[in-house]
Amino acid sequence: ANSGDFNGMNNREAMEDIADLAEKKKWGKRAVNYKLKDWLVSRQRYWGTPIPFVHCEKCGVVPVSEKDLPILLPEKVKFGKGNPLETNKKFVETECPKCKGKAKRETDTMDTFFDSSWYFLRYCDNKNDKVPFLKNKVQYWMPVDQYIGGAEHACMHLIYARFFTKALRDLGYLKFDEPFTKLFNQGMLHGNDGFVMSKSRGNVVLPETISKKYGIDTARFFLVSIASPDKDLQWSDQGIEGGSRFIKKVFNYFDTVKIGKSSSKVESKLNKAVKGITEDIENFAYNMAIIKLRELFDSLEPEVSKFTLQKFLKLLHPFCPHFTEELWEKIGGKGFISLAKWPEYDESKIDLKAEANEELVHQTLSDINSVIELTGIKEPKEVTLFISEKWKYSFFNKIKKVLAETHDMKSIMGQVVEKEHAKDIAKIVPKLIKDPSKIPSVITSQDNEYKVLMDAREMLRKELKIDKVDVVKAEDSEENKAKQASPGKPAILIK
Numbered sequence: 001a002n003s004g005d006f007n008g009m010n011n012r013e014a015m016e017d018i019a020d021l022a023e024k025k026k027w028g029k030r031a032v033n034y035k036l037k038d039w040l041v042s043r044q045r046y047w048g049t050p051i052p053f054v055h056c057e058k059c060g061v062v063p064v065s066e067k068d069l070p071i072l073l074p075e076k077v078k079f080g081k082g083n084p085l086e087t088n089k090k091f092v093e094t095e096c097p098k099c100k101g102k103a104k105r106e107t108d109t110m111d112t113f114f115d116s117s118w119y120f121l122r123y124c125d126n127k128n129d130k131v132p133f134l135k136n137k138v139q140y141w142m143p144v145d146q147y148i149g150g151a152e153h154a155c156m157h158l159i160y161a162r163f164f165t166k167a168l169r170d171l172g173y174l175k176f177d178e179p180f181t182k183l184f185n186q187g188m189l190h191g192n193d194g195f196v197m198s199k200s201r202g203n204v205v206l207p208e209t210i211s212k213k214y215g216i217d218t219a220r221f222f223l224v225s226i227a228s229p230d231k232d233l234q235w236s237d238q239g240i241e242g243g244s245r246f247i248k249k250v251f252n253y254f255d256t257v258k259i260g261k262s263s264s265k266v267e268s269k270l271n272k273a274v275k276g277i278t279e280d281i282e283n284f285a286y287n288m289a290i291i292k293l294r295e296l297f298d299s300l301e302p303e304v305s306k307f308t309l310q311k312f313l314k315l316l317h318p319f320c321p322h323f324t325e326e327l328w329e330k331i332g333g334k335g336f337i338s339l340a341k342w343p344e345y346d347e348s349k350i351d352l353k354a355e356a357n358e359e360l361v362h363q364t365l366s367d368i369n370s371v372i373e374l375t376g377i378k379e380p381k382e383v384t385l386f387i388s389e390k391w392k393y394s395f396f397n398k399i400k401k402v403l404a405e406t407h408d409m410k411s412i413m414g415q416v417v418e419k420e421h422a423k424d425i426a427k428i429v430p431k432l433i434k435d436p437s438k439i440p441s442v443i444t445s446q447d448n449e450y451k452v453l454m455d456a457r458e459m460l461r462k463e464l465k466i467d468k469v470d471v472v473k474a475e476d477s478e479e480n481k482a483k484q485a486s487p488g489k490p491a492i493l494i495k
Contacts (some may be wrong), residue, residue: 035159041110044083046073048109056096056103065097071105082109117160120144120179139175147180154183155401183283187232189223194234205235217320218244224286224319247323250297250316254327258303258363265358269307271298274345277315289366290319306331313344356442356488357452364453364490365463371492372464383460384470385453386482386491390446391421396487399432400439428486440488446473453490 006014022028042051050071052064064071078087085091085107096103118132125133149157158180165179188196191203198204205484210219223241224450227233262270273296280289293316300312309331317324317337328337364385372380399416406412412433432438450473453460457469474482474491485491 005140023394039111039113039160041114044107044109045109046079046084047112050085051106051108051110053106054094054096054103055106056099056101058096058101059096059103062096068097073109074248075460085109096391103230113157113160114194114445116157117164120161121174123135123495135173138173138318142174143176143178144180146182146184148184148186150188151185154185158183177442184230186229187227190232190234192235196404197235200315210240214240214244215247215323217322217324218247220321221247221290223321225290226287228287229284246294246297247320251323251327253297253300254309256302257295257300257309259306259309259331260303262303262305262308263301264349264351265354266299266301266304266308268351268354269296270311271345271347271349272352272355273315274311274343275347277343278342281318286319289315293319310340313337314340314343325396352442353444353448356440356444358449360452360488361456363488364456364492365460367489368460368464368492368494371494375494379492380464380466380494382468382470382495383464383466384472384479384493386477386479386485386493387446387471388485388487388490389474389483391418392485393443393445393487394426395421395428396439396443399429403432403436403439409433424483438486438489443487449487449490 003009003014006017009017019030023030047466050073051072052069054062054064056062074085074088074091076088077084083159092105092107094103094105095101121133121142123136125137128134147153147158161179166177167203168174169177170445191197191201191205193201193203195201195203207216207219210216218240222236222240223233225243226236226239273292276292277289280286280292296315298311300308310328310333313324313328313331313333314337321338325337328340333340368383395418399412402412402415407431412429413426416429450471454472457471461467461469472482474485479493481491481493483491
């Protein structure tokens with residue numbers, strides 16, 4: 001945009017055309033800007049690729065002949081002080097490829113980054129002792145679908161991996177241009193002091209210490225639960241205690257649960273969880289998967305089917321592989337859970353309306369407690385719940401669909417405004433645009449919400465320890481408060 005004759009072009013095409021124009025107008029000329037930086041590759045280690053050069057007093061530094069490649073590491077070396085390769089005279093003392101005189105082999109090896117720049121190609125044919133890899137095998141497996149690493153990989157290791165790939169492509173060994181299709185950057189782990197964990201800072205929490213105190217599954221569960229894996233996260237002793245409590249609760253539940261039949265409510269939540277957790281894992285949203293796992297566990301009843309228990313363990317297994325194997329055996333699972341098939345969900349068993357009704361009751365109870373705390377009423381006697389006006393349910397359904405397409409106020413108003421309720425809609429729309437979470441994920445009806453809360457009155461009364469709970473449809477009340485009710489969010493009056 002705003003680029004004159006180059007408007008609408010992709011950047012690569014435009015770069016070529018701009019360079020042509022610059023040369024034509026004699027403003028400048030093409031030049032190669034190398035992004036690869038010099039990198040010291042020599043290391044005084046045994047494990048590494050030998051540097052294929054010899055040192056000759058007469059000829060200087062001479063490359064080894066191609067027919068003698070690869071240079072193999074000698075097996076007989078002494079480890080201790082200094083470079084291990086220098087301890088093998090047979091390896092060190094050699095012949096100069098140029099003058100055939102005495103020479104000494106280079107004993108430094110290349111940094112492991114040299115090997116990590118093409119290891120993914122070797123993985124495709126790692127048993128081949130004739131060539132590094134066969135073209136057909138690499139063509140079958142490569143490129144890599146998903147690369148996972150730290151942010152520093154993108155500007156260091158991956159540059160050289162791409163360089164190797166493009167060089168091998170130009171030499172005819174590969175047919176693809178990029179080694180990795182997608183890159184996922186992991187966040188960094190910070191210690192209790194807020195700094196990135198490092199030995200030099202002394203803020204590292206050793207896995208051995210955690211394993212002895214809590215078990216390694218607890219550490220895994222905690223680390224994936226506190227943040228999205230692409231974000232930096234901070235270690236917390238209190239956080240891992242919370243993870244430990246959850247795992248103990250799971251253990252205790254499996255000690256007491258009666259294996260029988262699962263209710264339709266549990267089956268709905270289970271199938272919904274399988275669907276959501278599968279999507280979260282595929283999208284690396286492990287922290288969201290943990291939230292759904294906790295919600296599923298909280299919904300399990302004293303009696304459920306063996307099938308339900310098995311599915312729950314399968315969902316938890318990627319995060320806590322050790323103790324889920326133990327519980328899998330406890331309930332009579334066949335073989336190892338790690339080899340079991342990932343659970344599938346049955347859409348027909350997911351009852352979103354029933355779950356919405358349950359959420360309505362729980363959220364209403366929470367909202368009442370919040371209002372009591374906010375108003376400072378010490379001993380409330382009565383609570384009146386006003387169910388939203390009937391027209392708002394169809395309006396909320398309509399605007400929910402529109403907001404999925406646009407957030408433009410003018411466009412939205414043109415699609416959702418109703419003459420009879422135009423003034424109210426004009427006040428509501430900006431609030432919903434600013435915070436779409438005010439729209440329930442499942443919108444039922446006025447009659448449904450009225451019935452659900454009428455049925456829950458006695459439970460609410462006992463929980464709140466008050467004398468009376470009334471449920472009133474907004475149209476049947478003259479209270480100003482009634483107008484504030486919306487679908488899934490009854491207005492609350494406390495006396």
